[in-house]
Amino acid sequence: MGLDDYVNTFGVHCKRLYGQRVKKLTIDAQFTCPNRDGTLGVGGCTFCNVASFSGEQNSEQPIAQQLTQGKVRAQSAIKCTTSVNITSTSAAKYIAYFQAYTSTYDEYKVLKKKYDQALEDTDIVGLHIGTRPDCVPNEVLDLLVEYQQRGIEVWLELGLQTANNHTLKRINRGHQLCEYRQTVKNARERGIKVCTHLILGLPGETSVDYFNSLQTVLGIGVDGLKLHPLHIVEGSIMAKQWRYQPMPLMSLDEYASEVAKLIRHTPKEIIFHRVTAYAKKPMLLAPDWCAFRWDGLVAIVNELRDFGGQGSALMFSQQKTA
Secondary structure, three states, rough: OOHHHHEEHHHHHHHHHOOOOOEEEOOOOOOOOOOOOOOOOOOOOOOOOOOHHHOOOOOOHHHHHHHHHHHHHHHHHHHHOOOOOOOOOOEEEEEEEEEOOOOOOOHHHHHHHHHHHHHHHOEEEEEEEEEEOOOHHHHHHHHHHHHHOOOEEEEEEEEEEOOOOHOOOOOOOOOOHHHHHHHHHHHHHOOOOEEEEEEEEEOOOOHHHHHHHHHHHHHOOOOEEEEEEEEEOOOHHHHHHHHHHHOOOOHHHHHHHHHHHHHHOOOOOOOEEOOOOOOOOOEEEOOOOOHHHHHHHHHHHHHHHOOOOOOHHHHHHHHOOO
16 A cells, blocks of 8 residues: 555646656756845745755756756656566656756746746646745736646645744744745636645644644645655755754654654645755755655555545544544
8 A cells, every 4th residue: 555545646637638658857947035135135045955855957958958857767766666668768758857946037028938848748637836825926926827728637735844834934944934824825716726744843832833834834825835845965055053952843753643644634635746855965954754765654654554644633523523
């Protein structure tokens, strides 16, 4: 039994839509961030070093070349995990994922040109735009609607991380919950699907905060979720703090237990794009378990198997009140 047996995953969603595996191809389109270029601040969010999750991209390469290389990596990964002999990348479908930094933070014409370059690839069926809640003007949302009308599946991925305004200030996000609330409203009124990113283990937060963040996001309205543990990576402000005075970080068992609880309290129609994350050594400083891609998934699946899958806590609550 795997994660798909307990969770409404993005992989399952893609199989329903396209009848086959769909892989994300990450793109570094040389965007920056208002929290780095001096508009809001410098140094970025305290946990952030984009290289920890986009290290295989070369932002100086044209987008088409990044996509081509991404296809080669994706097909190699599939061959390593299946016995299927895939001889051509053209038979597969892909999603162009603008992941690095704030992928709506530029002039409209620049954004459109970069998005259009990705969509020139006929294997691309989806467009995922990773960004901050305070950097999504209505003209960009209207552009995303145009792509949807062409049959492209569009997701707006918003890095909220937590619904706790005190924590948002502590980690130097440069925005608060109100900006997130307004952007979600603007996007979903246009029919654009929203995937929200949440981090578990941020300094000062507890299980209560994780649960409150989930409930807040669900109350505002959301279509997808990405969950991952706080991990300390080279080049981040937290790395400097951690070296001076190491902060407590979640163990694998703690993280799996907390994530499984959130999944059980999430309605079944919400799509989980991710439930954990990892980083490679030596970029990763701590916790060590985040260096292993499958350990987190296995631990979470075991928790779900033992205590119930997505939405099970909601069903139990409904039965009690019936």
